[in-house]
Amino acid sequence: MNQYYKDMEGINILNLKKIGLVAVTGFAAVTLAACGKDGANSDIVTMKGDTIRVSDLYKEAKEYPSTGTATLLQNMTFNKIFEKEFGKKVSDKAVNAEFDAQKTSLGSNFAAALQQAGYTESSYKTSIRSQLLLKEVVTSKIKFTDAEYKAAFEAYHPTVEAYVLSETSEDAAKKLVEDAKNDAAAFDKTAQDKKSEMKFDSSNTQIPDEVKTAAFKLKDGEASTEPIKVSNPQTGAASFYVVKMIKNADKGTDWKKYKKELKTIITTNKQNDATFVNGIIASYLKDYNVKVKPKEFSNIFSSYEAAVTSSSSSKSK
Structure with missing residues (x-):
């Protein structure tokens, strides 16, 4: 999957692994040889109303030294197209707000995370703008039909209020379960001291799915009867959650x-x-009649065309 698309998934960009990249170092000889004697002024990608030249690619490579050539060309092409289509809908204020939110979230680790991911503050803001542009692109193509709403409603649970406590050991979590069973007031005091009161619905991405599923089954005042085990998908490490429902919600039938x-x-x-x-x-x-001139990069957009072809084939079957 292309880096531009992955950066658009609503995931913290700094945590993304760059996938399928071609090393930037040493690309010049290949590119220049493919583009002929004109060198830096040679076209690499042409499209309706714009062009990406070798000199443009050099400039981009200096800004994103850890990103591969193919991905740079993809990103540059998409940004040119989407800026024309939706640039006015993405303000500097929105970019800075997202940047500040990420910076606050990572705190003192922000600078190190930027460096590790190969970003400067400036280039990171550019990547955030790319995210917001593609969000505008995608949203513009969504058809919000009653059928779509009803399908989403089937899996939706409205906002609840609950105590959500986590422990790194199962024994510690079992003790919390016993505390909730034997002394509700003491459990509530512990939960309040740990600032574990939370409000969330089924779309919340900060709370593990296993925890949400278990929580939504609880009635007001009920607590977990056993720890809820959650494994970290990256590290495999287990956490154990205990939930006590303060106020659940019945969504009814009116979506x-x-x-x-x-x-x-x-x-x-x-x-x-x-x-x-x-x-x-x-x-x-x-629509923009995008063409790639050097044969070395002729397949950089094939994954998009292949995904569409694959989808069409599945539907026809």
Whole structure:
């Protein structure tokens, strides 16, 4: 999957692993040889109303030294197209707000995380702008039909209020379960001291799915009868959660009451749907008549076209 698309998934960019990249170092000889005697002025990518030349690629490589040539060309192409289509909808204020949120989230680790990911503050803001641009692109293509809303409503649970405590050992979590069973007031005091009171719905991404599933089954005042085990997908390390429901919620049958929340869920799901996003990108590549001149880079957009072809084949079957 392309780095540009991965940066758009709503995941912290700094934690992303760059995938399928070609080393930047040493690309000059290949590119210049492919482009002929004109060297830095030679076209690499042409499109309706714009061009990417060798000199443009050199400049971009200096800004993103750890990113591969193919990915740089993809990103440059998409940014040129999407800036023309949606640039006015993404303000500097929105970019800075997202940047500040990420900086606050990482705290003192922010500078080190930037360096590790190969970003400067300036280039990171550029990447954030790319994220917001693609979000605008994807959102513009979503059809918010009643069927879409109803499907999202089936899996939706409205906002609840609960104590959510986590422990690194199962024994410690079992003790919390016993405390909740034997002395509710003491458990509540412990939960309050740990500032574990939370409000969340089923779309919350900060709370593990296992915890949400267990929590939504609890009635007001009920607590977990056993620890909820959650494994970290990256490290495999286990955490053990105990939940006590303060106020659950019955969503009823009228999905229109939650139209705003459901719209956000539909949008997020579509943004994370690689086939949907790739299909949109492929349509813009076609509309802008994007052509790659050097044969060494002739396949850099093939993954988007392949995803669309694959989707079409599946539907026909």
